[in-house]
Amino acid sequence: MFRSGKEVIEWVSEQLRFGIRPGLERMQVALERLDNPHLKIQTIHIAGTNGKGSTVTYLRSVLQDAGYQVGTFTSPYIETFNERISLNGIPISDDDLAWCANVIKPVVEEINKTNIGPFTEFEIITLISFIYFKHHQVDVVLYEVGLGGRFDATNVISPIVCGITNIGHDHEAILGDTLVKIAHEKLGIVKQGIPLVTTEENLEVLTEFKIIASEKKSQLIEALEVYKPANIHLTPEGVKFDWPQLKDVELTMKGAHQIKNATLAYAILQYLKQKRIFNISDVNIYRGMKQAFWKGRFEVIHEQPAIILDGAHNLEGMTQLCETLKNLYPTNRRLFMVSILKDKDYTQMFDVLDETADHVYFTTFDFPRAQSAKEQYEVFNRPHSSYEEDFHELIDYLLGELEDEDCLVITGSLYFISDVRKSLMK
Numbered sequence: 001m002f003r004s005g006k007e008v009i010e011w012v013s014e015q016l017r018f019g020i021r022p023g024l025e026r027m028q029v030a031l032e033r034l035d036n037p038h039l040k041i042q043t044i045h046i047a048g049t050n051g052k053g054s055t056v057t058y059l060r061s062v063l064q065d066a067g068y069q070v071g072t073f074t075s076p077y078i079e080t081f082n083e084r085i086s087l088n089g090i091p092i093s094d095d096d097l098a099w100c101a102n103v104i105k106p107v108v109e110e111i112n113k114t115n116i117g118p119f120t121e122f123e124i125i126t127l128i129s130f131i132y133f134k135h136h137q138v139d140v141v142l143y144e145v146g147l148g149g150r151f152d153a154t155n156v157i158s159p160i161v162c163g164i165t166n167i168g169h170d171h172e173a174i175l176g177d178t179l180v181k182i183a184h185e186k187l188g189i190v191k192q193g194i195p196l197v198t199t200e201e202n203l204e205v206l207t208e209f210k211i212i213a214s215e216k217k218s219q220l221i222e223a224l225e226v227y228k229p230a231n232i233h234l235t236p237e238g239v240k241f242d243w244p245q246l247k248d249v250e251l252t253m254k255g256a257h258q259i260k261n262a263t264l265a266y267a268i269l270q271y272l273k274q275k276r277i278f279n280i281s282d283v284n285i286y287r288g289m290k291q292a293f294w295k296g297r298f299e300v301i302h303e304q305p306a307i308i309l310d311g312a313h314n315l316e317g318m319t320q321l322c323e324t325l326k327n328l329y330p331t332n333r334r335l336f337m338v339s340i341l342k343d344k345d346y347t348q349m350f351d352v353l354d355e356t357a358d359h360v361y362f363t364t365f366d367f368p369r370a371q372s373a374k375e376q377y378e379v380f381n382r383p384h385s386s387y388e389e390d391f392h393e394l395i396d397y398l399l400g401e402l403e404d405e406d407c408l409v410i411t412g413s414l415y416f417i418s419d420v421r422k423s424l425m426k
Contacts, residue, residue, distance in 0.1 A: 150188020
């Protein structure tokens, strides 16, 4: 029996050794034995390669402003494990974490002894979330897909609407080596007759969206066509733009790519409003969009010199990060502190870095999928680079070297910036 949140986190972390094991059978068997808590909460499902967490944040912020109790299930965490399961932005308490884990533990251990076990870390966290939200008065829970969609542990829910941000190259060994193959896996979250909202723009990929939506008799809403953003202004404070029926919308989350994430959220909110599922005013949307904040997404933790945390972990994310840097810090010396996981295809990411960085410092951290600083440095193989295996020592060095007009960007993995953030915030 678990007596503390710490004991639960240790138990869950032990499952990391089982890696990623796509499939829904373990979840379905466990949930049936737990009396299907996932079917007793109202949910929205969000998938995509980049921008899932930001889209969930915009949705939560607006719905919460409208007075609703909003649960969120996201990953990975930036500060504490508990934030992955939150209610109105407040992470699950250690007591609740222990109680929920005690509910599922006997079921998990029993199934682990069968030929369909063992459960993965992500599956156990997902089960805990279902128990938690079922026993709290939530109006809706926003579920972010962990990996892909079709075989993701979250894909047991029956959502009122689905959203897919964009399709990019990531996790190709599992999801496929073309955008259409990856799209097919992510489109696995689409349920019969349930609307699908997307900001995908690639015509070949959109054809796959239309095929699946037609097969599922699902209404397909192309958010950027229906609610096309206009009069876009990027500033150091964020972004300002118009939607067709809503002028001077402000975001404090930085970067042009945030307009797409916000537009996906807006299109979902409009659907919920039109179907009278939720009562959402324009004022709620204005306030909620502006108040939305997501740690580790172009998060400026120090102004002068600028120190920025961004969880760019694939080509699309790194491209967006570098474009935002060029827009907001066009004349600054740009220094990068980077740790990219070894299962990422980082060759093209390095090309983008090369075009943007004045110097790249490679490092590593304590994580099963991390690779050494030296390995990254040797693959990058450019003169304006160096490496240090101990990121704590590297931080100390860089903080001593930074000048007021410099810009230090810490990136490569959300898991990495989570560790660095804890160190810097001390």
